[in-house]
Amino acid sequence: MKANTTSQKIAANLEQAFAASGFAEQGVDALRDASGVSLRTLYKYYPSRQKMVMAALEYRHQRYLQDIFTPPDATSEQSLSEILEAVSQWMQHNAPTGCLFHSAVAAYPNDEEILHMLQAHKHEVIERLVAVCKMPQAAGELAIIHEGLTQAWPTHKEQALAGAKRLAKLLCE
Template sequence: MTKIAGGLERAFAARGFTEPSVEELRDAAGVSLRTLYKYAPSRDAMVRLALEHRHQRYLSHIFTTPTGSVPQSLEDTLDRVADWMRTEASHGCLFHAAVVSAPTDRSLRSLLERHKAEISQLAASQAGNDVTASDALVILEGLTQAWPLAKEAALISAKRLAALAKRAAVAH
């Protein structure tokens, strides 16, 4: 199942959600069409499977270090998000792209909302009293959305905003 989900994720990340044919998705998943449809009986199911896989990989990449410990500050988290953007998502957020490709699909919107809520809550909880989940959401989203245009400058700005949020939290 992980092999299928990973192949689908790579195909959608590379070609978008409307471009790859079912045959291309089958080839990317490395299985027969019958097996692909067994685990994902529709294109919508394939998209959801790919996004769930992406969510788990993102959580692991951002919130687990090679030693198994977790980043302790929002700045550490921002560095890991920038690393993800450099290697995995230079064109922007795959969850946002999915919603854009099917704007009336409530299940995709729900996946996007759950993904962003979980990420921002984890980032805020690791940062302690430095930022709220809402602060973390805005800073992380700013970084991921600005990355395709500004690259490293987006990381510098995100870190500056995180420092301002931390100072504001300490002042209150």
């Protein structure tokens, strides 16, 4: 996903900053530096820390969907195994310490908007998995496989992928 506008560029930079350093450690000066704009410009687009977090999560959401799922108009179909491979590559390169959405909720446990963003992100991911796999009856199982892989990745890495693939194979049989 390419950031085209100033607000998207800021959101992309904030996403990277939060992914690298978490949500609690960075003050406004660090976020300004990470965003690559002046403090005035940062606050023009995102007038609060909560808005900065939301922008970063929305940008992350769109990037995740684009990186994991083949575009709907593509000529080739994706298998569940290919999607799990893509998720493991995503985790390795973009989220080695775990899901940024879960980290945001952990950092801001009383923020309903951030919680809603987590829920919306996970819901759309599962909708895409169901559509790709053509298994509407298995939405819960697909959610568990996906979440299991993303949550187990920080400690189990390739073993998490192998386990997710075994479960996916059993589900598809």
